[in-house]
Amino acid sequence: MSKITFKIGGVHPNDAKLARDRAIEVLPLPQTVYVSMAQHLGAPAKPIVAVGDKVKTGQLIAEAGGFISAVVHSPVSGTVKSIAPRADIAGKPVTHVEISVEGDEWAEGIDLSDTLVTEIPEDRVAILKKIQDCGVVGLGGATFPTHVKLNPAPGSKAECLILNGAECEPYLTSDYRILLEKTKEIIVGAAIMQKVLGGCHTVIGIEENKPEAIEAVRKALTELPYNNIEVQSLKKKYPQGGEKQLIAAVMGREVGSGALPISVGAVVQNVATSLAVYEAVQKNKPLITNTLTVTGDCLPLERQHNYLFRIGVPLSFIAEYAGGIPEGAAKLISGGPMMGKAISNLDAATVKGSSSILYLSEASTRRGTESACIRCGRCAQACPMGLEPFLLNRLYKAGDNEALEANAAQDCIECGCCLYSCPANIPLLDNIRMAKGTVMGILRARAAAAKAAAEAAKSNENKN
Amino acid sequence: MSSTIIWTVAILAGLGFLLALILYLVAERFKVEEDPRIDEVEKVMPGANCGGCGFAGCRAFADAAVKAPNLDNNYCPVGGNEVMKKVAAILGFKVEEKAPQVAVLRCNGSCAVRPRINEYDGVKSCKVKAALYSGDTGCSFGCLGCGDCVEACQFGALSMDPETGLPVVDESKCTACGACVKACPKTLIELRAKGPRGMREYVACRNMDKGPAAKKACANACIGCGICVKTCTHDAITLENNIAYIDFSKCKLCRECEAMCPTGAIHGVNFPKPLDTAAVKERIAKRKAASAPSAGPSGTLPASGPLPLQPGAAMASGAEQPSSPSNVTSSNSNSSNE
Amino acid sequence: MDKYIISPNPHVHAPVSTKKLMLDVIIALCPAVIVSFLYYGWSEIIIMAVSIASCLCLEWTITKFLMKSSSTIGDLSAVVTGILLAMNLPPTTPWWIVVIGAAVAIAVAKMSFGGLGQNIFNPAITGRVFLLLSFPAAMTDWTVPAGFIANNADAFTGATLLGQVNILGPAAADKLVSLGTLFHNIGGSAGEISALALLAGWVYLIVRGVIKPWITLSIFATVAIIAGIFHLADPEAYTGPLFNLLTGGVILGACFMATDYVTSPMSTAGGIVFGFGIGFIVMMIRYFGSYPEGMSFAILIMNMAVPLIDRAFHQRKFGRK
Incomplete structure (x- = not known):
């Protein structure tokens, strides 16, 4: 099969999938879990339990805080100890529900068996409702509520569902492991989403550095009764797992600036999301577990792990269980080395989108001393959005917001390719991210003003 | 040879005259009528173009000041009262003096x-x-x-x-x-x-965490204990979100809160003498002892007089509370130099 | 490690740095430098050493005492400038002229603009052109010194191949160029000896991903096409494409000077326009100008146009027309 990739930019970091051969282990339960109310994109969830309440595993504990929001379930059974702000991995206060663990009693109606259910319910609306009620969000990083994404606005039609198994971030192996170990469940999940979207073509995109996963999916596809699902091998290139880049690679179409994937007929879901959809729809199991990799370049091979964890377990518990922070670790990261967040507070709880604890050594992660730009153009070559980071950096420093907008600072996907490839170690992304924020603010204000003006004009018309 | 030079000079001079004429005509044709006072005001501005006034620069401020009906909303913090007086003189407005x-x-x-x-x-x-x-x-x-x-x-x-x-x-x-x-x-x-002679009192902390957490993070943190609020006899200190705040319009610079603060989060600056914590604490204790048995209304407390260490305090506050001159405990020779 | 590092993403960095890039350029220049040592012997070694040493000294002094900032000589860009300057000078240049050239290159062309990355003009070429205009006699004395290998110096005294155009006429000069010229071409600056050595270095840079080939290819193509058209029109009056490609500083300039990051456009399209401009100007100077060689001037002139070219050509943005 031909290998494909996106055309503009991209870099080739060493993929360092050190934990690839470590099968997924089930992480034991800690004494206490802390369930964050802001573990998805959009409005925070609102707790519906009170201190002292007894909860069961899988019981709803918080309802959605808005249209773009998601419900949250208890990952354990026990007693609610407190509902209070607690520091997240960046040390910023977020409301958490603290639950002390007592046994592991699951809420009723959740199918805990391993049997594969391949029969897909007929009712599209019921499926969507199920996904929403189980709090499924995108597990590829953005944690966008899945039910919103699977329900495109009227008038737009999904032509292609792309399952993102690229896992282009170095070190991370959780998607790879579930592709190997939960192959069929993922494919059933894909078939469910395919049905919701009206039976569109479905492509499972996997990078070529995971041939076993590609083979496993191909084999499973022949054994399952679904049509119109294929696996596509992708050339290894970061950020292939970026939504826009993956669509460009698979469909050869480019999503416009500020537009959604559905505008080119695409819907992208991560393979882990697909698994969550399967469990939600076929097993009635809410999103309370996910897979996480404990890895790093300063971690001995035998201490690398892939864990199935309950969402809300503190990171420190996982780190401790995996043998503690290794010698020589200089930076702790949640997520991959390109887009992950540095952990300043290891006591923080895991959230739905947690995908790793990554230990990097000082040699690999310490930034070099910044020197003058030599205009080599590597950042512009690396930018997968075709931007010119050197220029944006300069404009940001000059405070020229108009030029920043004209040069598309708002299109930045914060993938880190520019800073990764800069020989002068100029903190391009640090500055461009700020510039993007400023420009986005201006665009939003403008859109709001335009909307208000349109409404005012409308109401005037109505009066006349 | 000489004719060449003459011709050259003549042509260049002619050309220069012609272009000058064109420039003049164009300038006349596209002249923008502007209030001459804008220029005048701009001239007295500090010219820093810092934007501290809320306008894009000194010119923009001058423009706004000339067009405004009064100077209430236009104040140049950089130039201060002096510049504003000049601006007011040019524009014929009255300007309120603001404390620097x-x-x-x-x-x-x-x-x-x-x-x-x-x-x-x-x-x-x-x-x-x-x-x-x-x-x-x-x-x-x-x-x-x-x-x-x-x-x-x-x-x-x-x-x-x-x-x-x-x-x-x-x-x-x-x-x-x-x-x-x-x-x-x-x-x-x-x-x-x-503040008078630069003397002022403020809380040098914004930590809204609860006491123990704040204390753990920083030895100088305000822990929200509220001692300063209880100590202050001028109602100048409020405690909100575990953080104290001194309202400088009410503060009389008595430095009692500073002396009582357990973490040193309250700062007094530019006072001529270092704070004598023990003396101030003693004074507060005496005052409390005096007021405790009578339990009279707070207005009768002999509290708000100027302290030995800040001779200018009474001057700064302008209208003093009537009870202050009778303050016995804290008066000494220093306070009489007003 | 008691305190962990916190920073925004990305948390890893490509194994690339300014120093490594400059080191690659130095490695790429090595074949041509070695060839020049073999052919021109000690005199060329001295020029090279003086040039590099004065460039480094000047940059260190300026950063240390005038700019009062940390020294930037560690990035090796001054070494590259030194080598390129030496390769642009006749092998008989007195050492003090080399020092003046280095001073102009580093102090005037580079550091006065703010150092690496800020300069408009290629420092080495600026130095060379300054010397050419200030010391025309020394800079066009192409006497060939004794080298370490036989270089039949006697055959070429006083003029480079390009110089022969004025002496022998274009047609005769054209015949002096053969495929052998590709390997060694005596009579000229160190950078003109071996086209093959220079091209080998250029290929190394491309393989290592240090530079893109477009600027160089654009120059070659423009020179070949313009020379081809004129030569076909009148072989007696105009030298041919091969002659123009292999003589003078075209290869050195196109491979190592025009591709200087700082003074060339950043986009591919801009690079092609830039290369076309250089090729066009160099051919106009050669055919119609008073200098036999025009590569340095062509590059300097196009250096000036780089900000404009950068404004005109942007790369295509994702999802935008």
Whole structure:
């Protein structure tokens, strides 16, 4: 099969999938879990339990805080100890529900068996409702509520569902492991989403550095009764797992600036999301577990792990269980080395989108001393959005917001390719991210003003 | 040969005259009528174009001032009352005198008292750092130390103290334009009244965590204990979100709160003599003892008189409470120099 | 490690740095430098050493005492400038002229603009052109010194191949160029000896991903096409494409000077326009100008146009037309 990739930019970091051969282990339960109310994109969830309440595993504990929001379930059974702000991995206060663990009693109606259910319910609306009620969000990083994404606005039609198994971030192996170990469940999940979207073509995109996963999916596809699902091998290139880049690679179409994937007929879901959809729809199991990799370049091979964890377990518990922070670790990261967040507070709880604890050594992660730009153009070559980071950096420093907008600072996907490839170690992304924020603010204000003006004009018309 | 030179000179002169004529005509044709007072006002402005007044620059301010019906909303903090008087004279307005202000850093979490718990390795910018995480100390409210305020200051009034890791305000250079206030992502810088002879009292902390957490993060933190609120006899201190705040319009600079603060979060600056904590505490104790048995209304408390250490305090506050002159406990020879 | 590092993403960095890039350029220049040593012997070694040493000294002094900032000589860009300057000078240049050239290159063309990355003009070429205009006699004395290998110096005294155009006429000069010229071409600056050595270095840079080939290819193509058209029109009056490609500083300039990051456009399209401009100007100077060689001037002139070219050509943005 031909290998494909996106055309503009991209870099080739060493993929360092050190934990690839470590099968997924089930992480034991800690004494206490802390369930964050802001573990998805959009409005925070609102707790519906009170201190002292007894909860069961899988019981709803918080309802959605808005249209773009998601419900949250208890990952354990026990007693609610407190509902209070607690520091997240960046040390910023977020409301958490603290639950002390007592046994592991699951809420009723959740199918805990391993049997594969391949029969897909007929009712599209019921499926969507199920996904929403189980709090499924995108597990590829953005944690966008899945039910919103699977329900495109009227008038737009999904032509292609792309399952993102690229896992282009170095070190991370959780998607790879579930592709190997939960192959069929993922494919059933894909078939469910395919049905919701009206039976569109479905492509499972996997990078070529995971041939076993590609083979496993191909084999499973022949054994399952679904049509119109294929696996596509992708050339290894970061950020292939970026939504826009993956669509460009698979469909050869480019999503416009500020537009959604559905505008080119695409819907992208991560393979882990697909698994969550399967469990939600076929097993009635809410999103309370996910897979996480404990890895790093300063971690001995035998201490690398892939864990199935309950969402809300503190990171420190996982780190401790995996043998503690290794010698020589200089930076702790949640997520991959390109887009992950540095952990300043290891006591923080895991959230739905947690995908790793990554230990990097000082040699690999310490930034070099910044020197003058030599205009080599590597950042512009690396930018997968075709931007010119050197220029944006300069404009940001000059405070020229108009030029920043004209040069598309708002299109930045914060993938880190520019800073990764800069020989002068100029903190391009640090500055461009700020510039993007400023420009986005201006665009939003403008859109709001335009909307208000349109409404005012409308109401005037109505009066006349 | 000479004719060549003559011709050259003649042609160039003619050309010059022709172009000058065109320029003149164009200038006449496209002349913009402007109030001449705008130029006059601009001339007396400091010319820093800092934006402290809220306009894009001195010219924009002059333009706005000329067009405005009065000067209530237009004030140049850099030029201060002197410049505003001149502006008012030009425009025939009255201008209200404003107390000169100065930038004050409400954080005293120096490296010594606020241990670093991680190492920041990103771009040297408070804005970026604040967006990323809570900071490299246990205090998520304190100074990030990257110097965005120093960058923002056009008057060279701010500098980083390498020892404390905190910015220092040079009061002689600070014009209270407010650029640093806008630059600080933690809103640590406040413009406060400069006070008589620069003397002022403020809480140098913004930590809204509860006492123990704040104390753990920084030895100089305000722990929200409320002792200062109870001590203050002028109703100048409020406690909100675990943080005390001194209203400088009410503060009489008695320094009692400063003496009583258990963590040293309250700062008094530019006082001629160092604070004699023991003496002030004794005075407060005596006052309490005196008022306890009578339990009379607070107005009768012999409390708010000027203290030995700040001779100008009474002058600054203008209207004094009637009870103050009779203050026996705190009066000494120093206070009589008003 | 008691304190962990916190920074925004990305948390890893490509194994690339300014120093490594400059080191690659130095490695790429090595074949041509070695060839020049073999052919021109000690005199060329001295020029090279003086040039590099004065460039480094000047940059260090300026950063240390005038700019009062940390020294930037560690990035090796001054070494590259030194080598390129030496390769642009006749092998008989007195050492003090080399020092003046280095001073102009580093102090005037580079550091006065703010150092690496800020300069408009290629420092080495600026130095060379300054010397050419100030010391025309020394700079066009193409006497060939004794080298370490036989270089039949006697055959070429006083003029380079390009110089022969004025002496022998274009048609005769054209015949002096053969495929052998590709390997060694005596009579000229160090950078003109071996086209093959220079091209080998250029290929190394491309393989290592240090530079893109477009600027160089654009120059070659423009020179070949313009020379081809004129030569076909009148072989007696105009030298041919091969002659123009292999003589003078075209290869050195196109491979190592025009591709200088700082003074060339950043986009591919801009690079092609830039290369076309250089090729066009160099051919106009050669055919119609008073200098036999025009590569340095062509590059300097196009250096000036780089900001404009950068404004005109942007790369295509994702999802935008």
